[in-house]
Amino acid sequence: MDILRQQATDSVGEGTGFKPFWNETPIKTYLFDAFSILLPAGEQFVISVVESAALRLPQTSTLANDSRRFVAEERAHQRAHRLYNQQLEKQGFEISQYELAIAKDLDTLQSKWSPAAQVALAAAFEHITAVVSQVALRNGGLLSAEPSTQTRLWRWHCQEEVAHQHVTTDLLRALKIPYWQRIGCYLAASTLLTFDVLRHMRGFARLDVARGRVSATQVRRSTARLLLHDGTNLLAMSVGWAGYFLPLKARIPNCQ
Numbered sequence: 001m002d003i004l005r006q007q008a009t010d011s012v013g014e015g016t017g018f019k020p021f022w023n024e025t026p027i028k029t030y031l032f033d034a035f036s037i038l039l040p041a042g043e044q045f046v047i048s049v050v051e052s053a054a055l056r057l058p059q060t061s062t063l064a065n066d067s068r069r070f071v072a073e074e075r076a077h078q079r080a081h082r083l084y085n086q087q088l089e090k091q092g093f094e095i096s097q098y099e100l101a102i103a104k105d106l107d108t109l110q111s112k113w114s115p116a117a118q119v120a121l122a123a124a125f126e127h128i129t130a131v132v133s134q135v136a137l138r139n140g141g142l143l144s145a146e147p148s149t150q151t152r153l154w155r156w157h158c159q160e161e162v163a164h165q166h167v168t169t170d171l172l173r174a175l176k177i178p179y180w181q182r183i184g185c186y187l188a189a190s191t192l193l194t195f196d197v198l199r200h201m202r203g204f205a206r207l208d209v210a211r212g213r214v215s216a217t218q219v220r221r222s223t224a225r226l227l228l229h230d231g232t233n234l235l236a237m238s239v240g241w242a243g244y245f246l247p248l249k250a251r252i253p254n255c256q
């Protein structure tokens with residue numbers, strides 16, 4: 001809650017913790033800011049899917065309890081990232097139009113996809129989020145070690161993502177979602193997330209270059225540095241991403 005309060009009280013260019021390029025370079029800052037745009041709507045989708053799925057479980061089961069805790073954590077993340085995104089909006093980025101478009105797409109999807117497909121998609125989003133979180137948190141990872149409002153928020157969020165990722169995987173097992181559906185939704189989620197994150201990063205960079213906040217050369221250099229100097233991080237992310245294609249391990253006991 002300290003993170004939420006601090007995020008709420010800091011304002012752009014003011015406060016002790018807020019820095020425009022808080023994550024070492026423009027491109028690494030854009031990467032996390034781009035993810036943040038997706039989170040309020042994305043987490044709403046995951047919350048509603050997990051809540052509905054958990055209703056099909058015995059209410060005193062471990063997995064039902066884990067699902068309730070999962071939902072409470074995601075609601076806290078959602079509140080924090082709404083505030084985070086408001087700060088981005090104050091910097092001049094048109095965040096709310098992106099957020100509305102994502103929420104609309106997910107609403108449409110939820111009205112058309114079966115409950116099983118929605119669980120598979122939610123699990124896919126959660127796996128990708130946990131993989132990115134692990135790489136963000138590792139020593140020399142994608143998240144700057146320099147303390148700031150943003151790094152504190154992301155560290156808290158990433159730690160909870162890694163810790164609760166098993167919930168949606170346990171739901172896949174409990175609801176007997178077939179492999180083909182799990183992988184089909186994973187490929188769809190990976191494509192959607194990659195497209196949206198790159199689109200938002202491009203939007204940030206274009207606006208910042210146009211208003212002279214950063215030069216095009218600086219953006220290119222920081223992109224090259226990300227690709228060359230963060231090779232281990234990118235490799236770790238690829239390995240974590242590919243791990244989803246393995247069959248799920250046997251179901252943990254005491255899940256129902």
Ligand SMILES: [Fe+2]
Nearest residue numbers: 043074077161
């Ligand atoms: Fe979250």
Ligand SMILES: [Fe+2]
Nearest residue numbers: 074126129161
């Ligand atoms: Fe999560």
